Amino acid sequence: MTDEPEITKAPQIATTRRGFLGAGVAAGGALLGAGAARAAGPDPLITEVQPWAQGLGDGVDASPYGLPIRFEGDVVRRNVEWLTADTISSINFTPIHALDGTITPQGCGFERHHSGAIELSKDDYRLMINGLVDTPLVFTYADLERFPRETRTYFLECAANTGMEWAGSQLNGAQFTHGMIHNMEYTGVPLRLLLEEAGVKTEGKWVLAEGADASSNGRSIPLEKAMDDCLVAFKANGEALRKEHGYPVRLCVPGWEGNMWVKWLRRIEVGDQPWEQREETSKYTDTLADGTSRKWTWVMDAKSVVTSPSPQMPIKHGPGPLVITGLAWSGRGSITRVDVTVDGGKTWMPARLAAPGQDMAVSRFYFDHVWDGSEMLVQSRAIDSTGYVQPTKTELRDFRGLNSIYHNNCIQTWWVKANGEAENVEVS
Ligand SMILES: Nc1nc2c(c(=O)[nH]1)N[C@H]1C(S)=C(S)[C@@H](COP(=O)(O)O)O[C@H]1N2
Ligand SMILES: [Mo]
Numbered sequence: 001m002t003d004e005p006e007i008t009k010a011p012q013i014a015t016t017r018r019g020f021l022g023a024g025v026a027a028g029g030a031l032l033g034a035g036a037a038r039a040a041g042p043d044p045l046i047t048e049v050q051p052w053a054q055g056l057g058d059g060v061d062a063s064p065y066g067l068p069i070r071f072e073g074d075v076v077r078r079n080v081e082w083l084t085a086d087t088i089s090s091i092n093f094t095p096i097h098a099l100d101g102t103i104t105p106q107g108c109g110f111e112r113h114h115s116g117a118i119e120l121s122k123d124d125y126r127l128m129i130n131g132l133v134d135t136p137l138v139f140t141y142a143d144l145e146r147f148p149r150e151t152r153t154y155f156l157e158c159a160a161n162t163g164m165e166w167a168g169s170q171l172n173g174a175q176f177t178h179g180m181i182h183n184m185e186y187t188g189v190p191l192r193l194l195l196e197e198a199g200v201k202t203e204g205k206w207v208l209a210e211g212a213d214a215s216s217n218g219r220s221i222p223l224e225k226a227m228d229d230c231l232v233a234f235k236a237n238g239e240a241l242r243k244e245h246g247y248p249v250r251l252c253v254p255g256w257e258g259n260m261w262v263k264w265l266r267r268i269e270v271g272d273q274p275w276e277q278r279e280e281t282s283k284y285t286d287t288l289a290d291g292t293s294r295k296w297t298w299v300m301d302a303k304s305v306v307t308s309p310s311p312q313m314p315i316k317h318g319p320g321p322l323v324i325t326g327l328a329w330s331g332r333g334s335i336t337r338v339d340v341t342v343d344g345g346k347t348w349m350p351a352r353l354a355a356p357g358q359d360m361a362v363s364r365f366y367f368d369h370v371w372d373g374s375e376m377l378v379q380s381r382a383i384d385s386t387g388y389v390q391p392t393k394t395e396l397r398d399f400r401g402l403n404s405i406y407h408n409n410c411i412q413t414w415w416v417k418a419n420g421e422a423e424n425v426e427v428s
Helices: 174-178 191-198 223-228 393-400
Strands: 090-093 126-131 137-140 150-157 181-190 206-211 219-222 231-236 250-252 265-271 303-308 320-329 335-341 363-371 376-384 413-416 422-425
Touching (some): 126 191, 137 191, 150 231, 174 303, 181 320, 191 223, 191 231, 206 223, 303 335, 303 376, 320 376, 335 363
Parallel strands (some): 126 265
Antiparallel strands (some): 126 137, 150 181, 181 231, 206 219, 206 265, 231 250, 303 320, 320 363, 335 376, 376 413, 413 422
């Protein structure tokens, strides 16, 4: 594999009292968050009987399958119209700015299709394994359900995520700059078990994963990865995959670029060399500073972004307690630390991870800040279990130049103004 910039030493950070005790206690000993409540006083919302208490609510049959309440109607995937010629071979973005925790609901997880989201039933579903195997096999959906299965949480990030930001800051919102990612709990059969059932011949070194849609989205995957942790998944977040995410079966390739996670998976061919298909040659290669192209940047390097405050999530409450939060992930392991700065990288302070990092899954971080009401340059910086530190934009450009699109994992800056509004800016 080719090298990414060598930034492997975890930087030392300012260990101010507030920084270290960020989990709860501020410098003065007061609880962070104190001052966020209002003094008790007359309030018609409390003293008057409200409409919702004067009648009855919906019965249990009103929505056999629930949707978000109408007040949350803004928390939806969004498309950037000028990015693609139509909505069929296109992409939309996860509303990461408005979510919390780590699991992305399927209903708002970004979609990327090359020939549209197809409708394929379980009954019509077939998965073939052929090529350099002892016995070519075909599995129905019901067959897959009889293999031992696993449940694991993984992120899927499109290699193009943040790609529009290479040359300068462009899109005003974490949803658009970083929303080509989702993080779901998948249930499925390890690909290894299916390959073992067919019996891989000793010459077999690669697999081709192919989808049932018109684009087929064929990708070559080294046999080593296929036998390691790839999952032939049929459930996400406990329920059937949504059509747009590959119903009834998709491939999970943990930590690797989203393009390899073939949806509507129909065929796995075992071969002795890569197939060099469109998606792995003309697409998803990286143009480097010297003009040459690097192919096969499979692993998604450590990355993070502050989701709030951000352009779509301005601060509306004025100075005082402020929760700064965001997401961090690494395709090479787990997130071990996230640092946050409010002064454009002059002083970094450790954020609090909501839970210990999990391999190749998204971590949520919180930084409990007391905002003095002046403008901030807010950034986050992820560090993973290999010791890799998320690079600045300048560090990444030194190595990759200005002509890349894919695999942009640089540190993101939000300029938060005194009025609480935020803008996408570049701090070089
Ligand atoms: N069969 C098929 N698989 C596919 C694609 C596709 O168009 N067809 N798009 C790929 C790309 S580029 C990405 S980023 C992910 C997106 O998965 P999602 O739509 O579930 O977010 O699916 C990948 N798998
Ligand atoms: Mo993608």
